[in-house]
Amino acid sequence: MSAAAFMPPAVADGHSRRFIATMVFVLGALSATAPIAIDLYLPAFPAMADALGTPESRIQLTLTAMMIGMGLGQAVVGPLSDRFGRRKPLLIGMSVFTLVSLLCAVATSADLLIALRFVQGLSGAAGVVVARAVIRDHFAGDDMTRFTAKMMFVTMLAPMLGPIVGAQLIRFGPWPLIFYFMAFLSALSTFLVWKFLPESLPAEERRAMTGREFGSALVTLVRDAHFIAPTIAVLMNFSMLFTYVSTFSFISQNELGASAGFFSLLFAIGTLALLAGNQANMLAINRTRSSSRMIVGMAISLAGVVFLAAVQLMGVANLWTVPIGIAVMMLGCGVVFPNAGAAAMSSQPPQIAGTASAFMGATQMAAGGVMPALATIGGVTLANMTLGIGVYAVATAAAVAWTIVVYRRDPVPGIE
Numbered sequence: 001m002s003a004a005a006f007m008p009p010a011v012a013d014g015h016s017r018r019f020i021a022t023m024v025f026v027l028g029a030l031s032a033t034a035p036i037a038i039d040l041y042l043p044a045f046p047a048m049a050d051a052l053g054t055p056e057s058r059i060q061l062t063l064t065a066m067m068i069g070m071g072l073g074q075a076v077v078g079p080l081s082d083r084f085g086r087r088k089p090l091l092i093g094m095s096v097f098t099l100v101s102l103l104c105a106v107a108t109s110a111d112l113l114i115a116l117r118f119v120q121g122l123s124g125a126a127g128v129v130v131a132r133a134v135i136r137d138h139f140a141g142d143d144m145t146r147f148t149a150k151m152m153f154v155t156m157l158a159p160m161l162g163p164i165v166g167a168q169l170i171r172f173g174p175w176p177l178i179f180y181f182m183a184f185l186s187a188l189s190t191f192l193v194w195k196f197l198p199e200s201l202p203a204e205e206r207r208a209m210t211g212r213e214f215g216s217a218l219v220t221l222v223r224d225a226h227f228i229a230p231t232i233a234v235l236m237n238f239s240m241l242f243t244y245v246s247t248f249s250f251i252s253q254n255e256l257g258a259s260a261g262f263f264s265l266l267f268a269i270g271t272l273a274l275l276a277g278n279q280a281n282m283l284a285i286n287r288t289r290s291s292s293r294m295i296v297g298m299a300i301s302l303a304g305v306v307f308l309a310a311v312q313l314m315g316v317a318n319l320w321t322v323p324i325g326i327a328v329m330m331l332g333c334g335v336v337f338p339n340a341g342a343a344a345m346s347s348q349p350p351q352i353a354g355t356a357s358a359f360m361g362a363t364q365m366a367a368g369g370v371m372p373a374l375a376t377i378g379g380v381t382l383a384n385m386t387l388g389i390g391v392y393a394v395a396t397a398a399a400v401a402w403t404i405v406v407y408r409r410d411p412v413p414g415i416e
Contacts, residue, residue, distance in 0.1 A: 020147070023138070026192050030090075031131045033097070033189045034124030036162045037182045038066060042249040042267070043167040043260040044175040051175060054110040056250060060380075062110070062117045063246055064369045069121020071365030074129040076122075078358020079214055082207055086130050086137070086354075087199050091190065093126025098186040105179035121365070127189065129354070129361045136345050136353035137200035144342045146285055163249075163264035170260065207352075217355050225406045226347040231360050233294075233340040233399035237333055238364050239371035239392040240301070243385060244270070244326060246372040250380045256319050266323050273327040277334020290339045291404045297335025298397050304329030305393045308386050317382060329389065336400065343403060 041048070049056045073093070080089045100120045107113040139147050169177045221227050252258040252266060277300070281293055308325030311317045341360070348356040375388020 022196055023134075024147070026197050027131045027134060029189045029192055030094075030127040030197075033094070033127050033186050034070060034121070035128075036185065037097075037101070037120065037124060038063065038162075039245060039267070040162040040166045040182060041175065041178045042163050042245075043264055044170045044178055045249050046253065046260075047170060048175050052108075052110045052113070057380075058110045058114075060246065060250075062114050064373060065114045065118040066121035066124075067242075067365050067369030069118040069365075070125045070128065071121075071362040071369065073122035073125025074358045074361035074365065076358075077126045078129045078133065078354040078356075078361065080354075081130050081133055081201070082352060082354035085199050085201050085203070085206060086134050087193070087197065090126050090130045090193055090197075093123045093130075094186060094190040094193065096123035097126075098183050098190060101179050101183035101186055105176035105183070124186075125361065125365070129357045132341075132345065132357040132361065133354040134197070134200045136348070136357070144346055146282060161268070163267045167261045167264040201354075214355070217352060218359060221348070221356060221359055224347065225402075226410070227344050227356065229399060229403040229406050230340040230343040230347075231363070233396055233403055234337065234344065234360060235364055235367045236392050236396035236399055237336050237340065239367045240329065240389050240396060241274075241333055242368040243372040243375045243388045243392065244329075246368075247376055247380050247385045248326075251382050251385060252319070255382055256317075256322065258319055262319070266319070269323055270326045270330045273330040274334040277331040278338060279334075281335045281338055290343065291407070294336050294339045294400045294404070297332045297339070298400050299332070301329050301332030301336065302393055302397065304332060305386070305390045309390065312383060312386060322382065329393070336396065340400070340403065343407070 045056060045059050049059045052059070077089050077093060097120060100116055100123060104113060104116045104120065107116055135144060135147060165181070166178050169181060248267065248270075249263055252263045253260065258266065277297065281297070284293055304325050304327070307328060308322065311321040311325065344360060345353065345356060371392060372388065375391070376384045378384055
């Protein structure tokens with residue numbers, strides 16, 4: 001089976017290198033704004049709990065609230081971008097995100113912060129969902145995978161640097177300083193969009209959906225195995241990642257004895273491994289099939305999970321052995337994620353790219369909010385984190401296998 005049989009051939013985009021470089025930079029900054037807002041304040045969790053006089057579990061809800069908000073926001077913004085174009089919903093959403101970030105900095109209670117983080121997620125969803133739709137407007141197939149990999153290089157630097165920057169910010173000021181920094185980054189991203197990102201969905205290709213049509217479109221997406229199989233792979237892969245992201249701050253500092261600064265370094269190592277996997281995938285695009293790359297990535301992730309479980313069973317889990325297992329797992333995830341995402345989005349026409357992106361993004365954020373909570377329902381411990389990651393890794397492997405079977409049985413024709 002050829003590579004083209006698994007992934008549709010790329011469209012002839014005809015864009016200059018300068019245009020592509022600009023798109024990578026702007027969309028990368030845009031896509032990174034909300035994710036960096038997720039983990040920038042992770043090192044400050046213990047300090048925030050003390051300052052607001054609330055349990056750490058309550059502070060963790062601010063993370064869950066933003067994830068749920070991002071999921072719902074994408075479900076709304078995606079279809080709006082199909083109706084009104086990409087720029088208007090994007091600029092409005094990012095402007096609101098900037099304002100709410102400032103309000104988070106002056107929150108006086110955990111409950112108020114939870115509510116504001118929910119709104120922050122709603123508005124920040126615009127950057128994530130519209131960025132994916134813009135990419136689909138211009139690219140498909142391996143070209144889309146290649147562009148996504150380039151953009152992910154930028155977006156992965158943000159979460160890698162986020163906790164490091166956050167740890168430094170709380171050294172020089174109280175925790176609200178982190179949210180002022182979020183507002184600054186959001187304002188900068190909004191300016192870049194306004195100045196450098198052209199409208200990518202022509203007026204004649206826009207479509208207004210009634211509620212019934214939107215529901216019908218969602219049903220069609222769910223019933224389309226070419227879309228739903230790789231989407232499930234993305235969801236489960238993201239559940240693995242976020243179970244680690246949302247719990248390791250507490251585990252490393254409270255269970256393994258790391259400082260806030262050392263936690264940020266450990267977090268950076270994991271993200272660097274994710275980035276390395278993504279770049280290895282990009283280098284392999286012209287040499288291997290997409291299905292082969294996903295199989296290799298999944299095997300690497302499973303090896304990391306097995307190692308993580310083994311060091312706990314042998315009683316040698318510490319600040320040196322645990323990050324090794326996490327890094328290996330993240331390396332594999334960096335290979336699976338762009339291939340599965342590109343397969344799902346490439347299977348749909350540009351006219352409903354916003355809706356497809358919204359569905360993927362909304363369910364992804366919902367998984368990020370719910371799955372880690374399910375994994376740690378018995379407590380935020382290293383054992384529970386590992387068990388949750390292991391379950392989601394097996395589910396990811398099953399979804400990858402389903403995706404490969406679907407595309408081998410019924411290859412997607414080239415998208416013109």
